[in-house]
Amino acid sequence: MKAEEEKFNLDVEYLPEVHDNLRQVSILTDLKNQIPRLELTHYRDLRIRSVTFFFRNSPNDVHFITNFWLLRVLDALTIRFEEFPVKIVELVNLRYIALTYWMKHRFPASVDKLCNLETLIVNVEKFRSIFNTSFLPPEIWKMSRLRHLLFVRSYMPYPTDALKGGSIVPLENLQTLSNVINFKWTKEVLEMMPNLKKLVISYEHDGRTEWSSYCFDNFVHMHQLEVLKCIFFDKCYIKYHDPLPLNFAFPQKLKRLTLSGCRISWKNMPVVGSLSNLEVLKLKFHAFEGPVWKLNDGEFRRLKLLLIHMIDLEHWKVDKTHFPSLQRLSLRYCYNLVEIPSGIGKIPTLEEIEFCECSTSFVTSAQVIQAH
Incomplete structure (x- = not known):
């Protein structure tokens, strides 16, 4: 069997009897009746490297994991923790952690004991809610091996705040930072994350903070960035009613860009259209505003996918030379677009041309194109 070749145990019921060479454990069933057996002291002699839960167990049912001193991978997304399981910080060999939180939560300062941690995933794509928010401690800036940080929503401390708690190090290995809120991209921060490749950020405007303080113009200095998703809300989670300053700029390596709620004028689209490596562009919820979008020659040379979602655009002036590589076009809820x-x-x-909830005249024009 493949499972035997990989030293993989598929049923927790037999875990106490397994041989010392077991490396990976997949837990498929409820642990309530297994807990007495799972506390056997000889677990400390097992060389378990990976534990994955596929059953929605209680957080109280997983304390036995701390016996696996050599554990490198803990995938517990199916378990709803109400607070960080602080005991796992003793498992210093952990490289990968995936957890689900049911409510607002703070990470303990002791998380920096996980000195080998490379990937931290919290509640990603599961039980999504605007109320699931992570609060990272300043000690996150001491974890130099981090490669991927993925959250539903997360407040990340600024590096200067972290200095108060001791020395910090550049997160030179960090490649993915997903769903951080209201973060300021100063020169100092860019120097701390020089190799970031994927960034998902959101901004919830409080009506007091100046947009310029977030340093959006520094995006252009993220020289390794390939994927950027940027979302803007007001505090009521409705699209913000004032446009952003015109200091947006993007790095030339960018391949995928998603903008939402920015409310930028279409005349500033060349900032995006000039990106020579851009392959995917998604514009959502008034990312750009105005009745007319007129493209310039030489823009979007490599764009393969264009999605326009809930935009007030009325007239779109484009010909076949403007999107020479386009493969898929998707327009949704563009009620004002005439054709x-x-x-x-x-x-x-x-x-492919995909459209949903567009005007009658738009649908007619799309059908004429598809007929030819």
Whole structure:
């Protein structure tokens, strides 16, 4: 069996009888009847490297994990913790942790004991809620091996705040930072994350903080960044009613860009269209505003996917030369868009046009293009 070849145990019921070479454990059943057996002291002699839960157990049912001193991977997304299971910070060999929180939570300062940790995932894509918020401690800036930080929502301390708690180090290995809130991208921060490749951020405007203080113009200095998703809300989680300053700039390596709630004028679209490596562009919830979008020659040379979602655009002036690599076009809830430009249908690479909840005249024009 493949499971035996990989030294993988598929049923926790037999765990106490397994041989010393067991490395990976997958827990598929409820542990309530197994807890007495799972506390056997000889677990400390097992060389378990990975534990994955597929059953929605109680947080109280997983304390036995602390016996696995050599554990490197803990995947417990199916378990709803109400607070960080602080005992796991003693498992200093952990490289990967995936957890689910049911309510607002703070990470303990002792999390920096996990000196080998590379990936931390909290409540990603499961039980999504605007109320699930992570509060990272300043000690996160001491964890130099971190590669991937993924959250539903997270407040991350500023490096200067972390200095008060001791020395900090550049997170030179950090490649993914997903769903941080209201973070300021100063030169100091960029120097602390020089190799970031994927960034998902959101901003909840309080009506007092100046947009310029977030240093959006510094995005251009993220020289390794390939994926950026940037979302703007007001505190009521409705699109913000004032436009952002025109200091947005993006790095040339960027391949995928998603903007939502920015309310930027279409005349500033060349900032995006000039990105020579951009392949995917998603514009959502008034990312750009105004009745007319007129493209310039030479823009979007490599764009393969364009999604426009809930935009107030009325007239879109484009021909086949503007999107020479476009393969898929998706327009949703564009109630004001009068028609799809006929030039779109002449793009030789175009494979699919998708539309949903658009005007009657738009649907008619799209059907004419599809018929040819």
